[in-house]
Amino acid sequence: MTRPEASPTARTRSSHLVLVACALAAFIAVAALASLLLTIAVEGTGSLSWKFLTSFASRKAANAGILAPLAGSVWVCVICALVAIPMGIGTALYLEEYAKKSRLQGIIQLNISNLAGVPSIVYGLLALAAFVRFFGFRSGEKPLSFSIEWSELRVLAPGNPDSFWFVQAPFGSGVLAGGLTLALVVLPIMITASQEALRAVPKSLRQAAEALGSTHWQVAWRVTLPAALPTMMTGAILSISRALGEAAPLLVIGGFLMVLQTPTNLMSDFTVLPLQIYNWSGRPQEEFHRIAAAAIIVQLAVLLAFNALAIFVRQAFQKPLQS
Amino acid sequence: MSSLAPVPSILRISAAIALLATATGALQSPPDHKSLRGSVRIDGSSTVFPLTEAVTEEFAKIAPKVNVTVGVSGTGGGFKRFCQGETAISDASRPIAPSELSMAAAAKIDFIEVPIAIDTLCFVVHPKNDWMKSISIEQARRIFSEGGPRTWKEVDPSWPDRAIKRYSPGTDSGTFDYFKEVVMGKDGTIRTDISVSEDDNVLVLGVAGDLDAIGFFGIAFYMENQSRLRSVPVIGNAGTPVVPSAATVLDETYLLARPLFVYVNAKDAARPEVAAYIDFYLANVSSLATEVGYLPLTKDQLSKATANWAARRTGTQFVKDGKRVEGRFSKLYK
Numbered sequence: 001m002t003r004p005e006a007s008p009t010a011r012t013r014s015s016h017l018v019l020v021a022c023a024l025a026a027f028i029a030v031a032a033l034a035s036l037l038l039t040i041a042v043e044g045t046g047s048l049s050w051k052f053l054t055s056f057a058s059r060k061a062a063n064a065g066i067l068a069p070l071a072g073s074v075w076v077c078v079i080c081a082l083v084a085i086p087m088g089i090g091t092a093l094y095l096e097e098y099a100k101k102s103r104l105q106g107i108i109q110l111n112i113s114n115l116a117g118v119p120s121i122v123y124g125l126l127a128l129a130a131f132v133r134f135f136g137f138r139s140g141e142k143p144l145s146f147s148i149e150w151s152e153l154r155v156l157a158p159g160n161p162d163s164f165w166f167v168q169a170p171f172g173s174g175v176l177a178g179g180l181t182l183a184l185v186v187l188p189i190m191i192t193a194s195q196e197a198l199r200a201v202p203k204s205l206r207q208a209a210e211a212l213g214s215t216h217w218q219v220a221w222r223v224t225l226p227a228a229l230p231t232m233m234t235g236a237i238l239s240i241s242r243a244l245g246e247a248a249p250l251l252v253i254g255g256f257l258m259v260l261q262t263p264t265n266l267m268s269d270f271t272v273l274p275l276q277i278y279n280w281s282g283r284p285q286e287e288f289h290r291i292a293a294a295a296i297i298v299q300l301a302v303l304l305a306f307n308a309l310a311i312f313v314r315q316a317f318q319k320p321l322q323s
Numbered sequence: 324m325s326s327l328a329p330v331p332s333i334l335r336i337s338a339a340i341a342l343l344a345t346a347t348g349a350l351q352s353p354p355d356h357k358s359l360r361g362s363v364r365i366d367g368s369s370t371v372f373p374l375t376e377a378v379t380e381e382f383a384k385i386a387p388k389v390n391v392t393v394g395v396s397g398t399g400g401g402f403k404r405f406c407q408g409e410t411a412i413s414d415a416s417r418p419i420a421p422s423e424l425s426m427a428a429a430a431k432i433d434f435i436e437v438p439i440a441i442d443t444l445c446f447v448v449h450p451k452n453d454w455m456k457s458i459s460i461e462q463a464r465r466i467f468s469e470g471g472p473r474t475w476k477e478v479d480p481s482w483p484d485r486a487i488k489r490y491s492p493g494t495d496s497g498t499f500d501y502f503k504e505v506v507m508g509k510d511g512t513i514r515t516d517i518s519v520s521e522d523d524n525v526l527v528l529g530v531a532g533d534l535d536a537i538g539f540f541g542i543a544f545y546m547e548n549q550s551r552l553r554s555v556p557v558i559g560n561a562g563t564p565v566v567p568s569a570a571t572v573l574d575e576t577y578l579l580a581r582p583l584f585v586y587v588n589a590k591d592a593a594r595p596e597v598a599a600y601i602d603f604y605l606a607n608v609s610s611l612a613t614e615v616g617y618l619p620l621t622k623d624q625l626s627k628a629t630a631n632w633a634a635r636r637t638g639t640q641f642v643k644d645g646k647r648v649e650g651r652f653s654k655l656y657k
Contacts, residue, residue, distance in 0.1 A: 059373065161361075256393060257395055258372075258376055259392045260383045260390065
């Protein structure tokens with residue numbers, strides 16, 4: 001069997017070709033992002049000021065600020081993170097460490113993988129029925145409400161809507177309903193990422209712990225989870241980034257556009273940065289497009305802040321693995 | 324009103340100016356609402372949003388502790404939430420529909436209907452354009468349709484054989500939406516070679532600087548620029564041209580206008596913060612309407628609206644026995 005003369009050159013040529021194609025793909029992706037960021041920076045930095053960050057919406061672009069959507073986004077994303085991250089990790093732990101390989105487990109697994117691809121607006125509709133309206137509970141009437149008076153240690157009914165400890169049923173379209181909606185949207189991502197993280201933990205680690213007589217829970221809590229946490233945090237970053245950028249499901253549950261107060265409790269009405277950006281960029285006047293760009297810069301800053309937190313957690317927990 | 328002259332009479336315009344002038348007066352000195360608390364949830368039409376936004380912004384200055392929130396789910400979407408009891412006030416760019424009325428009745432929601440302003444549309448051409456004496460809605464549809472006439476002559480054989488230049492407000496504006504709705508109709512496609520600007524001043528400059536131009540925007544904006552442009556009378560229901568003016572809009576011989584409303588949940592109207600908000604709305608809507616480009620109601624209509632609100636008169640005047648009542652707003656509204 002003789003090799004054709006041209007073969008080595010053809011092989012190297014195709015190898016080069018793939019390199020060029022990959023480099024080009026990377027370059028196009030980065031260039032598109034860079035040009036987007038550059039346009040926004042050029043258009044938006046002029047409107048960024050302390051006043052812009054601390055003012056409420058206005059019909060005049062010069063007076064308009066983003067305090068309400070900024071506070072709304074932070075509230076909603078914190079609630080989303082507090083719900084989605086523990087639930088995601090818990091579900092992953094159950095599916096990977098506890099559940100027996102059964103038909104039921106297979107169905108749950110299939111559902112989770114498919115849910116990740118469901119359009120977020122569908123979650124919005126579910127959340128509207130479940131969280132905002134409690135499936136029609138007390139529809140058309142005043143919701144049940146109560147609040148806790150810590151100084152007197154008693155529960156007020158009806159509650160005082162100015163109190164931080166104010167809750168009502170149904171929730172209505174407040175920050176709690178918003179946060180839960182976003183938690184629904186990001187849960188599949190969080191679960192899948194956590195599962196991947198648990199799978200990456202070497203079997204030998206678990207076996208060693210079990211050989212020393214640890215219970216299932218001790219293995220999961222002391223060995224598997226710490227080893228998987230850094231990777232899980234990457235999943236958390238992805239989830240929160242997604243939550244921060246969502247507008248559609250919040251619009252469906254009845255998110256408002258013009259809000260002139262920051263949230264004071266879990267039931268407060270709110271608006272979020274993507275909604276405000278959408279509204280401003282859709283207005284006829286050029287000045288509103290500029291402050292929309294400024295709002296995008298603020299949104300990116302909030303995103304980086306959330307991610308920095310997750311990276312910090314990841315660094316703090318990262319231990320060298322020896323297997 | 325079918326005997327109107329096809330050219331704007333000085334009388335009419337001056338009447339319109341007088342009307343606008345009274346409307347643009349300073350905001351009324353408000354009662355003290357500093358201690359008022361609570362929340363007012365509003366949702367509904369994106370056309371009414373700029374007006375409600377302006378009123379809300381001004382209201383927040385005198386009642387800083389009242390939390391007013393405004394959404395834009397559209398007129399229909401707003402009524403859905405309203406009928407769930409989720410919002411106290413619903414913005415609407417049309418009267419409540421029979422189906423929405425039965426939805427409200429089923430949910431046992433009583434409401435007070437409050438007209439607030441008039442949304443309008445008028446066609447403008449160069450002042451030296453001496454051939455276009457009037458425009459029918461059919462002609463307007465052809466001029467702005469994809470595949471429509473290229474030159475004036477193709478619209479009307481007696482008009483010049485020169486290409487038409489078209490100007491339109493941006494596709495995001497409420498005026499454009501309204502134009503699509505009443506002029507183009509459901510299956511009309513708007514042509515793509517139109518000069519579009521989000522800035523109405525650019526449209527004025529464009530039309531004022533081109534003999535063969537035609538454009539459209541809200542009447543309030545034309546009023547401010549009538550020295551540089553000529554408005555084209557629109558063929559009315561009687562078959563005669565009607566000059567766009569505050570008067571012809573308000574007596575509804577001019578076709579391209581529609582009233583805007585807010586609907587207030589009667590239960591919520593008993594809350595002092597909601598009552599104060601609507602009181603403030605009615606007291607200031609006329610000046611703010613002019614600012615955001617809508618036509619204020621006549622004094623008579625506004626006082627009827629105010630009286631109906633003060634009496635907390637519930638129900639709609641535009642649906643009877645499950646059917647939409649046809650007719651002019653000014654005749655129907657009592």
